[in-house]
Amino acid sequence: GGPVNWPINSPDFYLWGYLKNVVFEERPTTREDMQDRVRQACAAIPRQTLLKTVRHFQRRLTLCLQANGGNFEQLLHG
Numbered sequence: 001g002g003p004v005n006w007p008i009n010s011p012d013f014y015l016w017g018y019l020k021n022v023v024f025e026e027r028p029t030t031r032e033d034m035q036d037r038v039r040q041a042c043a044a045i046p047r048q049t050l051l052k053t054v055r056h057f058q059r060r061l062t063l064c065l066q067a068n069g070g071n072f073e074q075l076l077h078g
Contacts, residue, residue: 015045015053 022041028034063072 018045 019038019041022044023034023037028037060072060076063075066072067075
């Protein structure tokens with residue numbers, strides 16, 4: 001097969017982007033400050049958001065398997 005494009009709306013893209021925005025809302029001053037901010041940001045993610053993210057990830061895994069590892073983005077909206 002050819003190259004596979006990384007989906008712009010992959011399940012981890014949302015969470016990493018969200019966490020990065022929260023952690024770097026103000027620039028961390030030390031490594032420990034950054035680690036504390038990451039921990040706090042993770043702890044503050046609402047349970048429903050995490051459950052929704054897991055459900056979406058599971059759906060993507062199922063569609064990926066159905067597409068034999070190929071592109072399945074078009075199946076997400078069907």
